[in-house]
Amino acid sequence: MRAPAAVGPRMASLLAPFRGAALIAAARLGDPGAESVVLGSGMERIDIVIVRLGGDIRAFLNECPHALTTLETFDGRFFDADDPSLLVCSTHGARFAALTGLCVAGPCLGRALSAVPITVEDGIIRVAPGH
Numbered sequence: 001m002r003a004p005a006a007v008g009p010r011m012a013s014l015l016a017p018f019r020g021a022a023l024i025a026a027a028r029l030g031d032p033g034a035e036s037v038v039l040g041s042g043m044e045r046i047d048i049v050i051v052r053l054g055g056d057i058r059a060f061l062n063e064c065p066h067a068l069t070t071l072e073t074f075d076g077r078f079f080d081a082d083d084p085s086l087l088v089c090s091t092h093g094a095r096f097a098a099l100t101g102l103c104v105a106g107p108c109l110g111r112a113l114s115a116v117p118i119t120v121e122d123g124i125i126r127v128a129p130g131h
Contacts, residue, residue, distance in 0.1 A: 011114055014061075017044050020129035023059070024050060026120055031055065032098070034078035034087065036062050036070070039127075048116050049078060050125055053085060053098045057125060059116040060101045064089040066108035071096075087113075 023037045029052040038047050047062040047070055062070045069091045072078050080086040080095060086104070087096040094106030101113030117128035 011061075011116070014046055015116065015127055018046070018127045021127045023048060023118070023125045023127065026052075026057065026123050026125050029057070029125075032079060032084040034098075036072065036078075048127075049087070049113075050118070051078070051087065051098050056099055057118065057120065058099050058101070059118045059125070059127075060113035061116060063114065064091060064094060064108065065103070065111040065113065066094055066106070067091045 018039045021039055024035060029035060029050060031052050031054070033052045034049055036047055036049050038045060040046060048059050049062040049071060050057065050059045064071060066089070069089070071087055071089045078087050079098070080088045085098050087098050088094070089106065092107050094103050094108050096103050096113055101115055103109050103111050119126050119128050
C-alpha cells in the first residue's frame, strides 16, 4: 500500500482521536466492495467509507461535498449499478470515482470526497497513525 497522503487541518482534527484505529479486515471487502464504518460518537463521530476496486483500497469520509449527507441511503449500497468504478450519492445522484473520490457527474462536479489516510497491517485496515 502506498504511503498515506498528507491531510489538511480539518481532516487532521477529525481523525486525531482515531489515529491507528482498526476499521475492518481487508478480507471482508469484496472487489469491487465498499463498507461504511462509524467511529466515535456525538461530536467526535465520523463515518468512513472504505472502498476496494481492482485490488486497491481507499477510504473517504462518508459525506457528499454537495449536501453533507452520507452517500448511501441503504447500508452497503455505494456503487453505481451500471458502473462499479463509481460511487453514488443517493441524495442527489452525484457520481464519484471510487479510487480518487473526484466527483465526475452531478451537483458537486469537480469537487471530491475527503480522503482518509489508511494503512493495512496484518490484514486489518486502519486509520493511518501519523496524522
